[in-house]
Amino acid sequence: MKAKQTITGRIKRSVTLRDIARQVGVSPTTVSNVLNGRGRVSEQTARRVHQAVVENRFIINATARTLRQKQSKIVGVIIPIMEHLISFHDNPFYWAFVSGLQQTIASAGFHVMLDAVEYSSESVEIIRSRNLDGVVVVGSHESFPLTQQLAQIDTLPIIFVDSYLPTMNVNTVTTDDRFGSYLATRYLLGLGHRKIVFLSGPLYEHGVDHERWLGYVRALSEQDTACRPIAVETQMSLESGRLAAHRLIYEHPDVTAVVATGDVLAIGVLRGFFESGVRVPHQCSIIGFDDVSIASHTVPSLTTIHQDIKGKGEAVGRMLLRLIAGQGPPQSEHISLNPHLVVRESTAPPPTVLNRLPLKGGDGLQSKRQ
Amino acid sequence: MKAKQTITGRIKRSVTLRDIARQVGVSPTTVSNVLNGRGRVSEQTARRVHQAVVENRFIINATARTLRQKQSKIVGVIIPIMEHLISFHDNPFYWAFVSGLQQTIASAGFHVMLDAVEYSSESVEIIRSRNLDGVVVVGSHESFPLTQQLAQIDTLPIIFVDSYLPTMNVNTVTTDDRFGSYLATRYLLGLGHRKIVFLSGPLYEHGVDHERWLGYVRALSEQDTACRPIAVETQMSLESGRLAAHRLIYEHPDVTAVVATGDVLAIGVLRGFFESGVRVPHQCSIIGFDDVSIASHTVPSLTTIHQDIKGKGEAVGRMLLRLIAGQGPPQSEHISLNPHLVVRESTAPPPTVLNRLPLKGGDGLQSKRQ
DNA sequence: TTGTAAGCGTTATCAA
DNA sequence: TTGATAACGCTTACAA
16 A cells, blocks of 8 residues: 655645644644534634634544544435446436435535445445435335335434335335326326326336326226226336337327326337327327426427426435434424426327327328318 | 434444454454455454354444545545536436446445535535545536646546646546537538538537537538638527527528537427427438437437447546556546447438528528429 | 554543 | 543554
């Protein structure tokens, strides 16, 4: 291990609190008290200490402080992943969320440590090892061993985001996914659609997409006609959406609308339909979920269920700060954010019987007569 | 400060290396040696130590280790920001980059600490305070006080990403932006375009967008006709792109192609033109930069300059690990990644004289005769 | 092959 | 209002 050396060969040491104390002619305790604003110091002394701090460009060693106080002022953001990071890199969702969180906790002097952890992991060493003050887990499932481990931790606040963990007594922040999906489906039903496909990522039990499925089903069941739910399950990615669109055309040619569980998926569908010459919304309506910033800039722009992603990061940040400060309630907190419908260009009433044009091209000509 | 207490009122202490030593009946040194695989321990002892570690769910305290060794195994990712985080939340670029970096350094046991720092900041306390082992700065400019401060640090490796700092002797990883932009512009010239607008974010001197400007200018100047460069400067965001498209139609109605310095901007333009009824690529071609995953899924899909963003994060991670291991060269390293052109649907030859349709609608009828 | 003891830079406790 | 001292949990000379 080579030591960092100056030209003179002396080991380069950073300025310590002790150095400041020595220079000012007081004890380390006093310097510490000044730095931490404990007040029991004369103004004189405080001023001199502050001056020495500036002069020597002293920066307190947070590592030592953490060791002593067992408070790191670090919050861990843990993202459960599966093998090859499916949907981890691509999803603009994460960044918006994390930047909202970062901004909020930074204002209280906290830092964010990012960690992607295998969902099958049996423990998350970083939490104890680094004395994290709090943890945020994004997108977890009850079935993950990782989730089980994390839920057992009772020595520091943990917040599960976008995770439905009904049997676990943990803090959660979610969007009301079921309601959002219900809104989307009801809107389509209101426009007159009856054949509506539900397109989602993997439907884990108690997953976000599963909640959205329940909202979709409920909306359908409230409709007096016998609307059958149709589920198409794929991955949450642009490309999966594109491919799903092509499949839809053949497997469900009579469909007039698609409820996608994510804008990413919806945008892929938009593209897939375009490639096949299916016009949106004239032949088929599409509705997304999330309202990522690009949703308002697609062609056609995307009708979607809006959720404030950055705001969610901020809400999580505030909740975490509160819990860390010990102002948390004895039992777990749950926040469910309200999504709302944003109508744009990708939805319209279904083609009428007269001008109906099935998705599948084969008998297109026939239907075009009007 | 309330201590965490168990029901019995005893302070809850985590298992330490000393506890393990005591239980096994050896010294802390031996346990440490086992844990760090230093080898000078009998296999017997090693086995017993390992067993005790597992039994007691011992996790080493990285904070204490850091304090002692002055190596934190933490890498800081610093993102210079201006006031209200313009283009920080929205840009999918960051996430892809950071996740590539994270993945790479995690495999060597390093963690990522994320920090957004004001560009005007005079110091980055976190670096010394947390004993960071390395730092990555994304998108910096020479004129930032922050950059000046960071460049002076010589006690740990710092890598500047997507930053052109010609007067500074620092490690950099960039994409060959000038060349990429040159490729884009040359491609359009080759298609026959002569009125090509350069649409960018703020053109800081030595900024990424400025480099791209130089590539654009060079391509034009190589063309034998007197192609005048036309610069339109805005913000790097979807919405700015959309608005710019509307402006373009009036300010430069004779333009037949747009070189945008980012896909985000280009996608905004796509949308803006759509809103105005300008057909892409028939009336106007658009070419982006970055090839974010959505670029291949827009309507029309985006011709763009591809750069491997996640790969850039990985390259930075590898370089950082090398530098941290002390295998770095005495002088600064520079890596320039090669971008390439990806042709999709948003580009085509310009409208011919006969079927020419200016962007501006006013005299559209006149030109429509054929 | 193993152990002793000092120290990393801070803060908490207690005393002055 | 201030200071001496002992930790926090680990690693590392150096000694045995």
